[in-house]
Structures are given as structure tokens and as C-alpha cells.
Amino acid sequence: MRQTAGPRPWTFYVFASFFALFVLFLYGPMTVIYILSFQGPTGGLTFPMRGFSLRWFHALVAAERVGDIDGAFGRSLVLAVIVAVLTVVLSVSAGLAFRRRFAGSGLLFYLAIASLIMPGLFIGLGIAVGFQLLGLDINWYSSALGAQLTWTLPYGLLIMFAVLGRFNRAYEEAATDLGATSWQRLREVVLPILMPGIIGVALFGFTLSYDEFPRTVLTAGTRNTLPLEIWAMTTNVTSPALFAVGTVTTIISFIAIGIALISIAIIQRRRTRGTGERI
Amino acid sequence: MPSENRNGEIRIVNVTKRFGDMAAVQDLSLTIPDKGYCCLLGPSGCGKTTILRMIAGHETPTTGEIRIGGEPVVGLSPVQRGTAMMFQSYALFPHRSVLDNVAFSLKLRGASKTDRHNQARELLTKVRMERFADRLPAQLSGGQQQRVALARALITNPRVLLLDEPLSALDEYLRLRMRGELRRVQKELGITFIHVTHTQLEAIAVADLVVVMAQGRIEQAANAQEIFTAPRNAYVARFMGGQNVLSGTVDSVADGHAVVVDEHGVSFSTAVQGEKPTLGSRLFGSIRRDRISVSKAHGCAATSDKVNSLVGEVHAIEYQGSYVKVTIERPSGDEFVANIVDNEFFRDGLDIGDRVVAHWSAHDVLRLEGTADAKEASMGDAAGVLI
Numbered sequence: 001m002r003q004t005a006g007p008r009p010w011t012f013y014v015f016a017s018f019f020a021l022f023v024l025f026l027y028g029p030m031t032v033i034y035i036l037s038f039q040g041p042t043g044g045l046t047f048p049m050r051g052f053s054l055r056w057f058h059a060l061v062a063a064e065r066v067g068d069i070d071g072a073f074g075r076s077l078v079l080a081v082i083v084a085v086l087t088v089v090l091s092v093s094a095g096l097a098f099r100r101r102f103a104g105s106g107l108l109f110y111l112a113i114a115s116l117i118m119p120g121l122f123i124g125l126g127i128a129v130g131f132q133l134l135g136l137d138i139n140w141y142s143s144a145l146g147a148q149l150t151w152t153l154p155y156g157l158l159i160m161f162a163v164l165g166r167f168n169r170a171y172e173e174a175a176t177d178l179g180a181t182s183w184q185r186l187r188e189v190v191l192p193i194l195m196p197g198i199i200g201v202a203l204f205g206f207t208l209s210y211d212e213f214p215r216t217v218l219t220a221g222t223r224n225t226l227p228l229e230i231w232a233m234t235t236n237v238t239s240p241a242l243f244a245v246g247t248v249t250t251i252i253s254f255i256a257i258g259i260a261l262i263s264i265a266i267i268q269r270r271r272t273r274g275t276g277e278r279i
Numbered sequence: 280m281p282s283e284n285r286n287g288e289i290r291i292v293n294v295t296k297r298f299g300d301m302a303a304v305q306d307l308s309l310t311i312p313d314k315g316y317c318c319l320l321g322p323s324g325c326g327k328t329t330i331l332r333m334i335a336g337h338e339t340p341t342t343g344e345i346r347i348g349g350e351p352v353v354g355l356s357p358v359q360r361g362t363a364m365m366f367q368s369y370a371l372f373p374h375r376s377v378l379d380n381v382a383f384s385l386k387l388r389g390a391s392k393t394d395r396h397n398q399a400r401e402l403l404t405k406v407r408m409e410r411f412a413d414r415l416p417a418q419l420s421g422g423q424q425q426r427v428a429l430a431r432a433l434i435t436n437p438r439v440l441l442l443d444e445p446l447s448a449l450d451e452y453l454r455l456r457m458r459g460e461l462r463r464v465q466k467e468l469g470i471t472f473i474h475v476t477h478t479q480l481e482a483i484a485v486a487d488l489v490v491v492m493a494q495g496r497i498e499q500a501a502n503a504q505e506i507f508t509a510p511r512n513a514y515v516a517r518f519m520g521g522q523n524v525l526s527g528t529v530d531s532v533a534d535g536h537a538v539v540v541d542e543h544g545v546s547f548s549t550a551v552q553g554e555k556p557t558l559g560s561r562l563f564g565s566i567r568r569d570r571i572s573v574s575k576a577h578g579c580a581a582t583s584d585k586v587n588s589l590v591g592e593v594h595a596i597e598y599q600g601s602y603v604k605v606t607i608e609r610p611s612g613d614e615f616v617a618n619i620v621d622n623e624f625f626r627d628g629l630d631i632g633d634r635v636v637a638h639w640s641a642h643d644v645l646r647l648e649g650t651a652d653a654k655e656a657s658m659g660d661a662a663g664v665l666i
Contacts, residue, residue, distance in 0.1 A: 168368065168370065170366045170367070170368055170370035171370050171372060173337050173364075173366065173370070174364075174366055174370040174372075175372075175383075176337070176356070176357060177335065177337070177357045177362075177363060177364045177432075178357075178358075178363075178383050178384035178387065178431070178435060179356070179357070179358040179384050179387050179388065179435065180387050181387075184387055188383075188386075188387070189372055192372075192374045193372070193373060193374060195374075267374075270374070
């Protein structure tokens with residue numbers, strides 16, 4: 001504790017108020033939704049709370065009038081995992097490849113990054129139209145998967161650029177010097193050292209896919225992903241079950257983030273652990 | 280397959296290495312004897328690390344040949360060459376313990392865990408790091424990391440060890456200790472060491488063969504004493520320090536001595552056995568700093584009319600313990616340095632700003648190979664600044 005801090009400058013109060021507003025806008029509405037999802041059986045979409053219950057959570061699984069929530073949830077989860085895996089494999093390989101300047105590498109990089117600034121809705125529309133032209137069905141696991149990858153791959157590539165920017169190539173040369181084949185070098189040295197960054201890429205791939213809306217809305221076909229299902233619900237569901245969906249999806253997101261952070265922490269701990277016995 | 284040949288003689292034959300338009304190494308030839316300790320010495324960008332990396336197999340020569348123990352090695356892997364490299368930043372794998380770092384190459388070769396750990400422990404004992412076997416590299420000091428890197432390189436049982444600025448990451452005290460240790464390890468193992476450095480004193484302290492380089496070429500390759508006391512040309516003399524370089528045109532030749540006068544009227548004489556330099560030709564000479572005596576000047580003449588002396592003003596005085604380094608600024612702006620034994624210095628009591636005469640005897644003047652090439656001479660000046 002500082003004891004003799006002088007009076008704070010006025011800018012402190014300006015920025016502190018701004019930050020307080022930011023926090024309020026970020027967490028206030030979400031908190032309201034979490035609270036209302038525990039609304040009593042006779043309660044409505046707004047305050048006051050008429051008792052507490054888990055009724056609306058129950059309504060989700062029972063699927064009485066809430067649509068295909070658990071189906072949508074399952075699809076979103078599977079899709080997010082597929083997107084995360086593909087994003088990791090492709091952006092790690094691309095990141096490693098981009099370390100070597102090849103003809104047209106600059107152009108290729110900007111082409112990949114450009115999809116971050118293109119309007120997502122139109123990417124989705126283009127993909128949907130393209131599938132139609134080719135006579136293919138649009139589906140969450142084909143056209144929507146491709147649409148989401150246009151969003152997650154550039155992100156993954158940018159993260160890999162940052163991660164590889166700090167990677168000392170002498171590690172690879174040392175491995176070669178000690179007799180490693182290129183495959184051994186990748187498995188024993190490069191990937192383990194990059195692992196925290198790779199987990200970060202996976203996490204981004206997962207969460208970006210899990211709540212992706214603009215690219216998915218026109219490419220998912222007849223069976224909705226979770227965000228699409230929730231969007232549909234806002235127009236025709238008038239019970240706090242809607243809020244219960246919000247609470248559950250948030251919990252899922254936190255679990256994903258938690259798993260990623262814990263794995264990174266375990267890796268870091270293993271790298272700085274004390275003189276533990278290990279024979 | 281690792282080579283069975285244990286001969287660590289390295290022969291570099293007419294090697295050139297280009298990166299784009301820039302030639303890092305130009306038509307360089309060098310032989311490093313088996314079991315020798317060779318230092319590649321030069322300012323940054325002189326190509327010394329490129330040579331090391333070509334011997335290691337991390338770079339391929341654009342043209343030319345490299346032989347180790349008589350066998351051509353270009354195109355072979357480091358293991359096939361029987362070389363091992365210690366990297367500048369050590370490049371210890373941060374995710375593996377000290378023991379697993381050292382055992383790494385045995386793991387790649389499929390040695391069992393107990394087997395490779397036993398061998399690694401043995402080597403760690405040799406570098407006195409066995410107590411730290413379970414630590415991670417991040418938990419070690421620079422000097423400890425260096426010992427681990429040494430053990431990791433040696434476990435492949437190389438015939439040549441390549442060290443890229445091995446001491447540059449250490450503080451002064453450790454640097455002095457570790458360089459002695461490197462020399463001891465080299466003698467003990469009886470293998471060839473090639474050590475890249477930009478520090479003159481480090482090179483002459485450890486090496487049997489010192490190779491002074493500039494701009495992708497070898498300026499002189501000789502033992503430490505010869506490099507220091509008999510530099511071949513002005514570049515080496517300036518780069519190694521310890522020498523004052525003078526140049527001028529031949530004024531007269533008599534009794535096997537040429538008298539050379541520079542554009543500021545300073546003259547020196549040097550022996551010219553047999554040959555008879557033409558009058559007016561350009562000649563370089565150097566005089567060791569510790570072979571110069573300095574006395575206070577009387578009168579105010581800007582030049583000394585005597586051969587083998589010059590007049591100047593004391594510019595800096597640095598006490599070095601056993602001697603005092605006196606920097607004299609000549610009227611031309613050039614510096615001239617005299618190292619004076621301490622009791623002699625304090626007897627005369629020189630001070631900054633004093634006008635002094637520096638003089639030396641003709642047989643201490645070393646004739647340098649003529650480098651009339653203006654570009655090369657100015658390059659020498661650039662190197663002199665580094666000291």
C-alpha cells in the first residue's frame with residue numbers, strides 16, 4: 001500500500017468512470033440474463049423475479065416448445081471442434097511455411113488476411129450461391145464449415161506469426177546438429193516449444209466458430225447451429241428458456257477457455273518447475 | 280552414419296559463400312590441424328560465423344570444398360561430419376530438463392532411457408553440472424547454461440567442436456574463467472575446437488591458431504604470439520591493438536635500412552633486407568606500444584627532426600596496473616599510443632596536455648606488408664576504432 005500518494009489527477013477519474021461504464025455495458029446485460037434464467041415457473045421475460053427455479057433449463061432438454069436446442073448445441077460443439085482442429089493444422093503449417101520467403105508469399109499473405117475485412121454476410125451469401133451453382137447441398141458440416149474457416153484461418157495465421165516471431169531458429173539448428181531428422185525436429189523440439197501458442201490458436205478457432213453468426217446464417221442449410229437457433233428463438237420464444245440458453249452457452253465457453261488456460265499453465269509450470277525428483 | 284574417422288583436420292579449399300549479391304566469404308582457403316584450437320577472429324560481418332556454419336553443415340558453400348579428416352563433407356549432415364556446434368545463445372531446449380537436453384541426441388538414436396540418462400549424467404559430471412540434472416534451462420545462470428550446452432554438444436562424441444561466440448553471453452569474470460575451461464576441455468578430449476569471437480584477447484589467450492578475418496577474407500593466420508608481435512599488415516596490426524601503425528614514402532635507403540617519411544614530416548627507419556625499395560614508394564611499419572619511450576618536449580617545434588620519433592600532445596592517460604597507457608595526439612590528429620612501465624611513468628610525471636616526444640629504436644620497427652590500396656587502408660582504420 002502506498003501511504004503518501006498525492007491527489008489523483010482529474011484524468012484518473014475520467015478514465016476510471018469510462019472503464020466502469022465499459023464493465024457495466026459488458027457484464028450488466030449478461031448478468032441480468034443469467035439471473036432471469038433462474039426465473040420462477042410463473043415468471044416472465046422481465047423483472048420482477050417470481051421465485052427461483054431450474055424450470056427453464058429443464059425446458060431446454062425436454063424440448064417442449066423451445067425448438068431443437070440440444071441438436072443445435074451438439075452441431076455447434078462438433079463444428080467448433082472440427083474448425084479448431086483444422087485451424088490449428090492449417091495455420092501452424094502455413095505459419096512455418098511463411099518463415100521462408102517464397103515467390104508470391106507477400107501476396108498470398110495479404111489474400112489470406114483480406115478475408116478478415118470482408119463483410120461476413122456476403123462471404124456466406126457467396127458461398128451459398130456458389131454451392132447452388134455447383135448443385136451441392138448447403139450443410140453445417142460442409143458450406144458452413146468452409147465459411148467459418150474463412151474467418152478462423154486468418155486469425156490463426158496471425159497468431160502463429162506472433163508466436164513464430166519469438167521463436168529462435170537456433171533451436172531447430174541445434175536439433176539438426178544433434179542428429180534429428182526433420183520429422184523428429186518438428187515433433188521433439190518445434191511443436192513442444194510452440195505448444196502454448198498452438199493451444200491459443202485452437203481456443204480462437206473454437207470460440208470464433210462456436211458463436212459465429214454472419215458467415216453461418218446463409219450457409220448452414222436446414223439444420224441450425226446454436227447461434228442461429230437462438231436467433232430464431234428470440235423471434236418466437238417468449239419464455240425465460242431463452243435466457244437459460246444464454247447461461248448454458250456461456251458456461252460452455254468458460255469451460256473451453258478454462259481448459260485452454262489450465263493446459264497452458266501446466267505447460268508453463270513444467271518448464272519452470274523446481275528441482276523435483278524425476279528418475 | 281557417423282564417420283569412424285577420428286581425424287579432425289579441417290581443410291577449407293577456395294570456399295566462396297554468397298547471400299544474394301553479397302559475398303560473405305570470398306575464395307577462402309584455410310587448414311586447421313587435427314586436435315588444434317583455432318579462433319576465427321574479426322569484426323562483425325567479416326564472415327567468421329559463416330565459415331563456422333559451413334563447417335557445421337548449417338550453410339552450404341556457393342563454390343569450393345570443405346574436407347574433414349581428408350573426406351569431403353559438403354552435403355553431409357552434421358552427424359555424418361562428426362561435428363557438433365555450441366550455439367551463441369546455447370539454444371538449450373526450454374521444455375526439457377538439463378539431463379534430457381544432454382541426452383537428446385541419444386534419444387534420437389533410440390538409446391534406452393536408463394542408457395542415455397547414465398551417459399548424460401557422466402558428461403554432466405565432467406562439466407560439474409550433475410547437481411542440476413533435473414533443472415530446466417530457465418533456472419540456470421549463463422555460465423551453467425554454457426556448461427550444459429557444452430555437455431550436450433560433446434555427447435555425440437564429435438571430432439570437431441564448433442563454438443559460435445561461446446563467451447559473449449557471460450560477464451567478464453565468468454568469461455575469463457570459462458575460456459580457461461574451454462582450453463582445458465579441448466586438451467583433455469584431444470579434439471579440434473573452432474571458436475568464433477570478436478574479442479582479440481580471448482582469441483590469443485586460448486588459440487593455437489588465430490585467424491584474423493576482414494570482409495570475407497583471411498588477413499593473417501598464425502599462432503597467437505606471431506599475430507600479436509608480428510602482424511602481417513596494417514589491418515592486423517590495428518585490429519589486434521598493441522601496435523602503432525605508421526606509413527609514408529621511402530626517402531632514402533642506406534645500410535639495409537630505409538627511411539620513410541609521412542606527409543606530416545614524421546620519419547621512421549626500418550630494415551629492408553636484400554630488397555631495395557624504390558625511392559618514393561609507399562611503406563608501412565608498426566611499433567609495439569610497449570617499445571616506445573616518452574619524454575617531455577622542449578621547445579615548440581611541431582615535428583621532430585630526428586628519425587624514429589614524433590612530437591604530440593598527451594591526450595589521455597589510463598592506468599592499467601602494471602603499465603600506463605598514454606595516448607598522444609599528433610598534430611595531424613592521428614593517435615599514437617605508448618604503454619609505459621608504471622615506475623618509469625611516475626618518475627617522469629606526465630600530465631594531460633603536456634607536449635611530449637615519443638621515440639623508439641629502429642630495430643623495433645616492424646615492416647608491414649605494403650597495402651597501397653587506399654580502400655583496404657581505410658578498412659583497417661574502421662577496425663581500429665573497434666578496439
